[in-house]
Amino acid sequence: MCKSLLYKKTLMSLLVILLTTVSFAQKGKVNKANKEFENYSYIDARKIYLKVVEDGYVSAQVFQKLGDTYYFNSEYSEAAQWYQKSINEFSYETDPIYYYRASQCQKSLGNYDESYRLLKSYGELNGDEIIAKNFFQSIDYIKNSESQKKYIVEKVAINSEGSDFGPSFYMDKLVFARSSSINEGEKVFEWNNQPYLDLYVANMNAEGKLSNVKLLDGEINTKFHESSSAFSKDGNTIFFTRNNFIDGKMGRDKQKTIRLKVYKAIKNSENYWTNIEELPFNSDNYSVAHPSLSPDEKRLYFASDMPGTLGMSDIWYVIINEDGTYGDPINLGSTVNTEARESFPYVNKKNNLYFSSDGHPGFGGLDIFVTSLDEGIAQSVSNLNKPINSNQDDFGFIINEDGQLGFLSSNRDGAQGSISDDIYRWSYVKCESTIKGVITNVNTGKIISGATVILLDTENNIIETVSSKDNGAYSFDSLLDCDKSYLIRASSKECEFNENEIIIQTPVKTENINVPVMLECDSCPPNDLGCRLSLQPIYFDFDRFNIRPDATVELAKILVAMREYPQLVIHIESHTDSRGNDAYNEFLSERRAQSTLDWLVERGIDRSRLSAKGYGEYQLINECFNGVECTVEEHQLNRRSVFLIQN
Known part of the structure; x- marks a missing residue:
């Protein structure tokens, strides 16, 4: 009995020692994987984590970091499983950010209900964060968003x-980053086990078609990473991203990690890039990347995780001084930046900032957003929607000078995450639509020839003016943009003060638009200005010719029209009532006509455009003739001025 008990205790002790030894061995492997992870060697770290899990050792940290090795290589399906x-299995040990990343992954997979559920959990755990506030302010963003059909997005041939x-415009060419093919024995980038990047240049025609790809000349490309460039307008200066490597020397941070930096180079007389220098706001201890110049070339925008960054990376800028020195880095703030990733800034000539983020409401992965910069301050942020964005990574958006086409980067058509990054050309759908119609009288239905028809844009700029033909038909020759508002304004000489305006929305594809326009022309006699302007009668006091205050209100309408x-x-016609001497009334009405004319002349109307005549009491509008008893009000109706349009 005692021997049996001793045997059992010995066996248990050996089992505990064995399990402890195994546990220590697995923890050692995890520590090694963590070191690889911290050095951004995600592929090597992943192999170790997977082996540890296969051997039965699991924890929240292992699952989270394993998911990260996929997430940061844009392999969202695999990342979703581990998150x-x-x-x-470890809900109380799972950091809130992993609920968010899991939500992003599910969104990329099209599982929107699950994405919202995870995002809600993230908000409950971390509701004060910028990401949560952004998403809960527009929780149904994807469900309610519509594709921008005015864009065509297609993969380029090169x-x-x-x-x-990472495309950028370089004069009439396009420069971009590319990973070359792997040669035997060649060193690869530990992040994704792929070759290092170099900068390439391609010819570009007016339609944005690319050809003749070759390495960028000069001293820029090295055995390490070069990517994401920006060029001065004269094409003689380049800012570009490179690993912390210059003059043959490699720099590392405290963890021995090689960070990214922004460098500047100058083109010599032989079109050779040389004189490479590191910008002063770089550091060995954080990354600076993806430069972009402002239109006036007085600011340099970039992405960085330097101290003061709100999330994993933020958009920053520095002032470029007149002497070529640089100001201190300035963070664009929480309107643009979140606790997630903001990167790849680009500023077009209208001073709109385009950037990529997975911290603003989007379709999954990185999406492209835009905000206007008012005196350098970012305004509200908008998603560019589909087809510019997809449920994978979309970034590196640029737009040409006339704003009609550009390029972006995306892995939307691949299954290998960031390895599948390709360059896409985008352009606006060109509408070749024409507007035509017929001008008719709204009361009689008769056609109106000779009517003036004006086409205007939303800023009230005249695009084209035409006249209706004998059959009342009109047409514009101008080709219009798709899915855009325009204004048609029509008027006719015989009823010019009853013009009609119609707002139209062009279709999303080439289409002829028929827009009939009706004018109200017969409600007033052709020459009755008072009727056309809906004037109240202009009356005078008994035996007076001065302009009364109530008359000035109506005369002001005439002044505006003229x-x-x-x-x-x-032509102004003035009248009196029947009381008093007939000859005196003729004199009085003439004074009334002239005082009316003088009122308009005194306010800037050329006298040559006015004529006036008094008609005494000879054109009464009622039966208040000499000897007829009438009320004060009835006599008042005859003491008036009327206005007639002269041909």
Whole structure:
């Protein structure tokens, strides 16, 4: 009995020692994987984590970091599995950010309900964060968003089998980053086990078609990474991203990690890039990358995780002084930056900042966003929607000078995450639509020839002016942009003060548009200005010719019309009632006509456009003749001025 008990205790002790030894061995492997992870050697770290899990050792940290090795290589399907394991098996140990990353992964996979559920959990755990506030302010963003059909997005022909991304305009060429093919024995980048990147240049025609790809000349490309460039307008200066390597020397941070830096180079007389210098706001201890110049070349924008960054990387800028020195880095703030990734800034000539982020409401992975920069301050942020964005990574957006086409980077058509990055050309859908129609009288239905028809844009700029033909038909020859608002304004000489305006929305594809326009022309006699302007009668006091205050209100309407229509010429007719001497009334009515004319002349109307005549009591509008008893109000109706349009 005692021997049996001793045997059992011995066996248990050996089992505990064995398990402890195994546990220490697995922890040692995890520590090694963590070191690889911290050095961004994600592929090497992944191999160790997978082996540890296969051997039965699991933890929230292992699942989370294993997911990260896929997430940061844009392999969202695999990342989702490991994040979900951490949440399911170690919910209380799972950091809130992994609920967010899991949500992003599910969104990339099209699982929107699950994405929202995970995002809600993230918000409950970390509701004060910028990401949570952004998403909960527009929780149904994807469900309610519509594709921008005005864009055509297509893959360019010069993409390689490796990664191609980060386009930039260089005069009439395009410069971009590419990973070359792997040669035997060649060193690869530990992050994704792929070759290092170099900068390439391609010819570009007016339609944005690319050809003749070759390495960028000069001293820029090395055995390490070069990517994401920006060029001065004269094409003689380049800012570009490179690993911390210059003059044959490699720099590392405290963890022996090689960071990214922004460098500057100058083109010599032989079109050879040389004189490479490191910018002063770089550091061995953080990354600076993806430079972009402002239109006036007085600011340099970039992405960085330097101290003061809100998330994994933020958009920053520095002022470029007149002497070529640089100001201190300035963070663009929480309107643009979140706790996630903001990167690849680009500023077009309208001072709009385009950037990529996975911290603003989007479709999954990195999406492209835009914000206007008002005196350097970012305004509200907008998603560019599909087809510019997809449920994978979309970044590196640029736009040409006329704003009609550009390029972007995306892995939307690949299954290997960031290895599948390609360059896409985008362009606006060109509408070749014409607008035509017929001008008719709204009351009679009769056609109106000779009507003036004006096409205007949303800023009230005239695009084209035509006249309706004998059959009342009109048409514009101008080709219009798709899915855009325009204004048609029609008027006719015989009813010019009853013009009609119609707002139209062009279709999303080439299409002829028929827009009939009706004018109200017969409600007033052709020459009755008072009727056309809906004037109240202009009356005078008994035996007076001065302009009364109530009359000035109506005369002001005439004044506005004459200023707006310089071709307008009017005749003023003034009258009296029947009381008093007939000859005196003729004199009085003439004074009334002249005082009315003088009121307009005193306010800037040329006297040559006005004529006036008094008609005494000879054109009464009622039965209040001499000897007829009438009320004060009835006599008042005859003491008036009327206005007639002169041909």
